[in-house]
Amino acid sequence: MDFIHLHNHSHYSLLDGLSKIPELVAEAKKYNMPALALTDHGTMYGVIEFYQECRRQGIKPIIGCEFYLARRSRLDKKFGIDTKPYH
Numbered sequence: 001m002d003f004i005h006l007h008n009h010s011h012y013s014l015l016d017g018l019s020k021i022p023e024l025v026a027e028a029k030k031y032n033m034p035a036l037a038l039t040d041h042g043t044m045y046g047v048i049e050f051y052q053e054c055r056r057q058g059i060k061p062i063i064g065c066e067f068y069l070a071r072r073s074r075l076d077k078k079f080g081i082d083t084k085p086y087h
Contacts (some may be wrong), residue, residue, distance in 0.1 A: 006037040006062065010050070013040035013066075021046055025053045035060035042067060 009017030010024060017040065028036040036059050038050045044065050054061035071081060 002034050003031075004033055004035045004037070004062070006064075007039050007066075008037055009040055009066075010038060010046045012043055012046035014043070016041045021049050021053050025050070025057050025059060028059055029057045033059065035062055037062035037064055039064040039066045041065075 005028070008019065008024060010019050010021050011017055021038075024038075025036060036054060038046060038061070040046055042065070044063075047063050051061045051063065070076065
């Protein structure tokens with residue numbers, strides 16, 4: 001059975017990730033993972049580097065992003081309602 005990490009943050013995920021993309025992909029290759037996902041927090045800055053590195057090392061890239069969603073509008077600021085964002 002194949003195992004694929006679907007929730008990974010890189011150093012592009014500010015204050016939330018430390019992994020450098022080449023090392024992250026190399027570890028997946030080392031453990032014979034057929035694919036790997038990148039789901040940085042609120043940013044997609046690393047997507048091109050991730051895609052190219054995965055292709056170079058023969059791993060299928062899965063591109064995603066982890067966002068926060070406002071319950072109403074991003075401009076609404078009512079305590080108790082707008083202080084609990086969806087993740």
